[in-house]
Amino acid sequence: MILELDCGNSFIKWRVLEASNARISAEGVVGSDDALIESLIALPGLLLTRCRLVSVRALEETDKLVAALVEAFGVTVSCAGSAREMAGVRNGYEEFERLGLDRWLAMLGAYKLASGACVVLDFGTAATADFIDVDGQHLGGFICPGLPLMRNQLRTHTRKIRYDDAAAERALERLSPGRTTVEAVERGCTLMLRGFVLTQLELARGYWGEEFTVFLTGGDADLVRDAAPQARLIPDLVFVGLAMACPLS
Numbered sequence: 001m002i003l004e005l006d007c008g009n010s011f012i013k014w015r016v017l018e019a020s021n022a023r024i025s026a027e028g029v030v031g032s033d034d035a036l037i038e039s040l041i042a043l044p045g046l047l048l049t050r051c052r053l054v055s056v057r058a059l060e061e062t063d064k065l066v067a068a069l070v071e072a073f074g075v076t077v078s079c080a081g082s083a084r085e086m087a088g089v090r091n092g093y094e095e096f097e098r099l100g101l102d103r104w105l106a107m108l109g110a111y112k113l114a115s116g117a118c119v120v121l122d123f124g125t126a127a128t129a130d131f132i133d134v135d136g137q138h139l140g141g142f143i144c145p146g147l148p149l150m151r152n153q154l155r156t157h158t159r160k161i162r163y164d165d166a167a168a169e170r171a172l173e174r175l176s177p178g179r180t181t182v183e184a185v186e187r188g189c190t191l192m193l194r195g196f197v198l199t200q201l202e203l204a205r206g207y208w209g210e211e212f213t214v215f216l217t218g219g220d221a222d223l224v225r226d227a228a229p230q231a232r233l234i235p236d237l238v239f240v241g242l243a244m245a246c247p248l249s
């Protein structure tokens, strides 16, 4: 069995694949290294042969996680690394190694699935956009605060914005102007993300007319789906790219 990990800034997304047919036999989202190891140990019949991971965390944090995996499961771990070019995609950053690896892998996956010009929109801790031309050239991208960061900035820097997660979820049943604080904040931030999507689509039309594919991914992608009805929602886009960057044969 193969363990795949996407280590973001807030969460670790994990899944276990059968080595023979690449079917997903278990998956989850956890908040810490310890929670990951616990979730995996709890799986009946787990026999890990390999592990591949992508991390946007600090090197020391990633090394610590790798060491914990080796210790707990005796597994060999491959980590995705930066590249100037891979699978037909050319990294557009001035310093290619500075581009976030989650963005890079999502781009590899997107370009493979689209076989043409595409925009990748990822909604996690940060919201990111990346543009890939029909010939695989990465034109660059944008990084903004995602919903969790926007919400937390408001909570942290104001005295009177306080509410719980359940209220936040209820507030998003509609997007009309809020009549309570929680509605005003949750709907306002959601509209910011939708505005972000619309702007990226406008930019893409400027480059390519209607000849491009839009990909949505990340934990909050669902919240912006209405803004891009033509988009392909691919929650595991980073994992698609991870398999390309870290082949196990």
Ligand SMILES: Nc1ncnc2c1ncn2[C@@H]1O[C@H](COP(=O)(O)OP(=O)(O)OP(=O)(O)O)[C@@H](O)[C@H]1O
Pocket: 007, 008, 009, 010, 011, 012, 013, 029, 056, 102, 123, 124, 125, 126, 147, 148, 217, 218, 219, 220
């Ligand atoms: N099962 C889940 N556990 C945690 N968050 C979830 C879950 N499902 C959806 N989410 C949403 O996903 C968001 C987190 O996004 P995601 O997991 O893509 O990235 P992340 O690890 O926070 O950050 P990064 O962008 O660095 O990968 C949260 O704001 C939350 O609302």
Ligand SMILES: CC(C)(CO)[C@@H](O)C(=O)NCCC(=O)O
Pocket: 008, 009, 056, 098, 099, 100, 101, 102, 103, 124, 126, 128, 143
């Ligand atoms: C932007 C995030 C936080 C999105 O997860 C990640 O891709 C990252 O840390 N990137 C490094 C900076 C950059 O991509 O320019």
Ligand SMILES: [K+]
Pocket: 008, 102, 122, 124, 218
């Ligand atoms: K991510």
